Amino acid sequence: MTFLNPAILFTLVAAAIPLLIHFLHRTKFRNIPFSTLVFLKELQQQKIRRIKFKQVLLLILRTLIIILLVLAFARPSLRGSLSGQLAANARSSAVIVVDNSSSMTCRQGKEANFHLAKGKAQQIAAEMQPGDAVYLVSATDTNRTTHYPGYPDFTALQQDIDAIKTDYRLTNLSAALDKAQQLLRSSAAINREIFVLSDFQRTAFSGDSVKKGDPDIRVVGLPMHSEPVHNLAVTGLKIVTTIFEKDKPFELEAIITNTGNEAFGNKLAQLFVNNEKLAQTMVDLEPGSSIPVNFKFILNHTGFLAGYVLLEDDDMETDNRRFFSLYVPQQVKIGMLAGAGYDADIIQLALNPGSDRETRPAVDKITATQLSAANTAQYDVLALVNVAEIPAEAADYMVEYVRNGGGLVIILGENTNIQAFNRILPLLGLPEIQGVMGSLQDERAIISLSSDDLTHPIFLGMFESENARFDKPRFRFAMHIQNRAGCDQIIRYSSGDAFLLEKKFENGTILLMTSGMNPELTDLSQRTIFAPLMTRMFSYAATWKYARQQNYAINQALSEKLAANIVQNDLEMQRPDEIIERIEPVIRPTGAWLEYTATDIPGIYTLLANNQPIMQWAVNSDPLESDLTPVAETFLKDRYTLRMAARDADIHKLILENRYGVELWKYFALAALVLLIVEMILYRAGDESLTEKIK
Numbered sequence: 001m002t003f004l005n006p007a008i009l010f011t012l013v014a015a016a017i018p019l020l021i022h023f024l025h026r027t028k029f030r031n032i033p034f035s036t037l038v039f040l041k042e043l044q045q046q047k048i049r050r051i052k053f054k055q056v057l058l059l060i061l062r063t064l065i066i067i068l069l070v071l072a073f074a075r076p077s078l079r080g081s082l083s084g085q086l087a088a089n090a091r092s093s094a095v096i097v098v099d100n101s102s103s104m105t106c107r108q109g110k111e112a113n114f115h116l117a118k119g120k121a122q123q124i125a126a127e128m129q130p131g132d133a134v135y136l137v138s139a140t141d142t143n144r145t146t147h148y149p150g151y152p153d154f155t156a157l158q159q160d161i162d163a164i165k166t167d168y169r170l171t172n173l174s175a176a177l178d179k180a181q182q183l184l185r186s187s188a189a190i191n192r193e194i195f196v197l198s199d200f201q202r203t204a205f206s207g208d209s210v211k212k213g214d215p216d217i218r219v220v221g222l223p224m225h226s227e228p229v230h231n232l233a234v235t236g237l238k239i240v241t242t243i244f245e246k247d248k249p250f251e252l253e254a255i256i257t258n259t260g261n262e263a264f265g266n267k268l269a270q271l272f273v274n275n276e277k278l279a280q281t282m283v284d285l286e287p288g289s290s291i292p293v294n295f296k297f298i299l300n301h302t303g304f305l306a307g308y309v310l311l312e313d314d315d316m317e318t319d320n321r322r323f324f325s326l327y328v329p330q331q332v333k334i335g336m337l338a339g340a341g342y343d344a345d346i347i348q349l350a351l352n353p354g355s356d357r358e359t360r361p362a363v364d365k366i367t368a369t370q371l372s373a374a375n376t377a378q379y380d381v382l383a384l385v386n387v388a389e390i391p392a393e394a395a396d397y398m399v400e401y402v403r404n405g406g407g408l409v410i411i412l413g414e415n416t417n418i419q420a421f422n423r424i425l426p427l428l429g430l431p432e433i434q435g436v437m438g439s440l441q442d443e444r445a446i447i448s449l450s451s452d453d454l455t456h457p458i459f460l461g462m463f464e465s466e467n468a469r470f471d472k473p474r475f476r477f478a479m480h481i482q483n484r485a486g487c488d489q490i491i492r493y494s495s496g497d498a499f500l501l502e503k504k505f506e507n508g509t510i511l512l513m514t515s516g517m518n519p520e521l522t523d524l525s526q527r528t529i530f531a532p533l534m535t536r537m538f539s540y541a542a543t544w545k546y547a548r549q550q551n552y553a554i555n556q557a558l559s560e561k562l563a564a565n566i567v568q569n570d571l572e573m574q575r576p577d578e579i580i581e582r583i584e585p586v587i588r589p590t591g592a593w594l595e596y597t598a599t600d601i602p603g604i605y606t607l608l609a610n611n612q613p614i615m616q617w618a619v620n621s622d623p624l625e626s627d628l629t630p631v632a633e634t635f636l637k638d639r640y641t642l643r644m645a646a647r648d649a650d651i652h653k654l655i656l657e658n659r660y661g662v663e664l665w666k667y668f669a670l671a672a673l674v675l676l677i678v679e680m681i682l683y684r685a686g687d688e689s690l691t692e693k694i695k
Helices: 006-024 038-073 113-127 154-163 173-185 343-351 392-403 418-428 530-547 633-640 651-660 665-684 688-694
Strands: 076-078 092-098 133-138 191-198 218-223 232-239 249-258 264-273 276-285 290-298 303-311 321-328 333-338 362-366 381-385 407-411 435-438 447-452 477-480 487-493 498-505 508-513 558-561 571-574 580-582 586-588 591-596 603-609 612-620 642-644
Touching: 006 038, 038 665, 092 113, 092 173, 113 154, 113 191, 113 651, 133 154, 133 173, 173 191, 218 651, 232 264, 232 303, 232 321, 249 264, 249 276, 249 303, 264 290, 276 290, 303 612, 321 530, 321 603, 321 612, 333 343, 333 530, 343 362, 343 381, 343 530, 381 392, 381 530, 392 407, 392 418, 392 508, 407 530, 508 530, 633 642
Parallel strands: 092 133, 092 191, 191 218, 218 642, 333 362, 333 381, 381 407, 407 508
Antiparallel strands: 232 249, 249 290, 264 276, 264 303, 303 321, 435 477, 447 487, 487 498, 498 508, 558 591, 571 580, 571 603, 586 591, 603 612
């Protein structure tokens, strides 16, 4: 225990006043015998004993009353680790930790928790005294190399508190508290304290913090979370459709989560593409539950499309919108390297049967020498159709093309040099050719198709039902390739070998067909499935790189290899806030790369080359930031010895209690009042007249 007003303690000498009065006013008794009052003497002895006990008790009570009143004026305080060395003007070192994550935008009434936190931080700054060292830490800055200067000028501190902005990065209060502890460990001040103003999300704390907090550093939490919380969040997006074609159906799945503690009913969820509303639905959700919501619409634009799913306003608006990006090619461009025979002509006829529609795939026949980085960049798909072999240099360009997101279609045939292809296929993660099935000479050797996966994106929308079956073509000749891990068999022969398989290779995709189109070897081109199969295959290979789930998070670098023909242009990044920044490619041994790290706000980031969009990314906040469940106070107490204050705590009183302990003067004053009442009752009790007679 210590006293905030110790100077008053000298008046404790006043406790001797009742004792002095008692001795100065003692009554002198004279013995007057009464021979006829024998029984009165016995009564006198009993009364005298009672009166003496009463006088001693009154003396003790009056002394205690004076002592308690003096102690109350001395303002006693209690704090377990603090001794009486602390004076009211002792120097202090304090760290103010302000949670500026997006979860703090959750509102209490009309005011966001973040603004309430900054107001409390200003009050703490106003309580600081000259000579104190104060530091300001935000909850999202601790993952960066940041200098934290002390504030000898508290005006500058208050200005910096005003300047704090909300940040979309994931909250890390564990790191913020560890940083605050580091700042205070070297301080020689008697008072070392941390004030944390946060909603104390459970997800903001890691269970593997570096070590337990210093018990000599006092940590006070000022909770900013509100009750109840009404909040729906878009916590995920998944593009269901994998072939993007103009005027064709498109499907998107959004995950909607109720992260509050109140049920929602009939809340509107809307889908926008290029700021045009294309679909909407109603959502009903219980607290803590999630549901998938599917949006179906018609793609009516080509090129780069920016979209988002939007929820109605609630207590936290920053998680009501989640972005996605699409690219719908106006025309799929195919660079086809073809061998001898009719295969290429048959495929080209299937892709473009004389129609003048601009949306039909455009096929350019190229040679092996044209397989260079500069030339292949103009194509959405490369196709190898019944070629014998590929020069090593051309194969390297092809591998790099797929690695960077290009689509590759390989159609083997009777011209295929097995040994040459077996040097290339492993470079693409594909199994080697183990031989041939059937015969080029034997017309009786018939191979049929056995099973197919109609759930694959190539077949989606091709048939009216998943149980549909098509007229199976027959083959006299095919390459024998066994399946391997990482390859998806889409269609198989009756022998179990793959007729059509898919391999995801880094950022690109590969479709491998193990038989050609030669009418003398197969009737595939005469079947009704042929033309739609070819169209869907090439469309899928062309647009898969835009359909793959690139879920970029806030502060995640956008890293893409740039084609040689792009590097020569003026490159700029258009941010979601409409700011345009000039971009300089990073030159590496593997080529020129885009490395953009300023993804600090959610939205659409577009790379421009000579003012034309060439790449686009959707960046979103981490859905963990929408989890508003508070951390258990027992964890904070055990890990950081943190004491949680009331949300509406008086800052001045809180700081006094934190530095000097809990003041006990009111309890001492109350005890003195109670003893005074007891003294008055005791004094008036008994037969005073009889006492006088005895005297």
